[in-house]
Amino acid sequence: MSRRFVVGVMGQGEGASEAAIADAHELGRLIAAEGWVVLSGGRDAGVMQAVNQGAKEIAGSLTVGILPGASLESSAELDIAIVTDMGSARNNLNVLSSDVVVACGPGSSGTVSEIALALKAGKTVILLNPDPETDALFEKLGRERTVLVNSAAEAIVAIKRARQ
């Protein structure tokens, strides 16, 4: 089997907080340093952009973006662009294509839909510094499959545990 281990990183695009962007950048570096693939929604904004920028600081990293639009034109940090032309319906593909999902920062509506779809699909979801309302709802909906962490380094530990 040559399939590589894929970590999906979800989070707000435009309007993401500085803290979420910093977490995403560090997370991208650490995921890539483990030799895992970074998968995201692929747009050039917020958490998606930051996680890919972090990953591309590591030689040999591989970044895959699943784009909502119709064009192969994509983020400067994407190695592989999957072009769906299916808007937010592509959110389900983001989570199905990930071995583990990390939601980075407080949830926008798009991110919340991805956490919900990931739980529906039976994935482990790691919540990295979420807002309390997102944490409260998903702790309730997916108790055994959500993990709350406070740093990118803790997220890596949680991913390794989920992988076993």
Next chain:
Amino acid sequence: MSRRFVVGVMGQGEGASEAAIADAHELGRLIAAEGWVVLSGGRDAGVMQAVNQGAKEIAGSLTVGILPGASLESSAELDIAIVTDMGSARNNLNVLSSDVVVACGPGSSGTVSEIALALKAGKTVILLNPDPETDALFEKLGRERTVLVNSAAEAIVAIKRARQ
């Protein structure tokens, strides 16, 4: 223009509470009595089944279901089955195809994804007897476009207001 006004009703399938099912049944009757189309996820379970059963008690009602599977075999109460064969990615079609969305009862992961996708798409979402965690998150994410109601009759009033 002959396009009919469509109310999307989202809610838990298997495991829906008796209260949510009773609300959905009454909501289906009242939507149909207004001459509006009932749109749902189309499966023969929980809120989806109840809203269609309620609607079919009204002569001339029209029920549309957007199915996750690949088969035209569908609920006994569906007039029109849209067959997507795209699993939970069809949740985005449910909300895009609705003029207004009602989330009926506490949210399962599927329903939560639909509320989030509806807000992302700029739709008004009426929360009918949600659990407090779902209410808290979506009041925060979509303050002006979420409406909290306690009965099917109140939902109809809120739909009429949203329609104006």
Next chain:
Amino acid sequence: MSRRFVVGVMGQGEGASEAAIADAHELGRLIAAEGWVVLSGGRDAGVMQAVNQGAKEIAGSLTVGILPGASLESSAELDIAIVTDMGSARNNLNVLSSDVVVACGPGSSGTVSEIALALKAGKTVILLNPDPETDALFEKLGRERTVLVNSAAEAIVAIKRARQ
């Protein structure tokens, strides 16, 4: 079971020939007169528009369009608009949601993809006045499930036979 029988009518949008448009208009009338639902790609152009216009000449007709775009704004002749925001990937939903598919006139690339997807999904496809190249390819690919006809009236006969 209340599900209504659905005939999917596929064909060229912009650039459709006058003959194809005339066939589509007549086909829409005849399908609606049988009490069947007309399903199409829903856009306000060519065969899609003509089949819906034909159907709306019959009292009590029901027209469903599965739209590629993100907006509920749709053809003046659609009763129900299914909004997919998934571009040409929605072609597969068009055929899966139809009991029988009629391809009206020479095939554009979109129509050819729908004929192919319909055969893949095990549907009967009626080719109404196709160009010889489309006929030759699909006679070969789906011999038992393609039917060649020369008029809208013959298409209705073929639909009835396929329905049995």
Next chain:
Amino acid sequence: MSRRFVVGVMGQGEGASEAAIADAHELGRLIAAEGWVVLSGGRDAGVMQAVNQGAKEIAGSLTVGILPGASLESSAELDIAIVTDMGSARNNLNVLSSDVVVACGPGSSGTVSEIALALKAGKTVILLNPDPETDALFEKLGRERTVLVNSAAEAIVAIKRARQ
């Protein structure tokens, strides 16, 4: 820009001819030797499997598969599996995500739908040893954007020309 150049290879799964499988295997080797990414429908059958097996004979090759099903379990030769759970609707993603599309061997319905969707999306489609009916239809539909070739080596030349 780090995005890698992607060649989509489409063709029959089960039932592919020995000649098509041999062409696909050689094509996979040659694409990978150029440093390009091989993208396919990802299933473990026919042309899809052969092109990935060919590519994996080259060190450093990268194979991406866009799967119709819901599971990350995939072909032994895939580096990256994109899981869509959307059946044949994923065919549109295959072509949108490719810089150039090669259809390898005679077309099954699935392959024919992909050629049609690729032309609709404005892609160049290289037909490698097609059957005469497929060639005739698509020469007509997409004259300037279809290229007929007789060997994997010729396909590489045509890809290079399309890329300029």
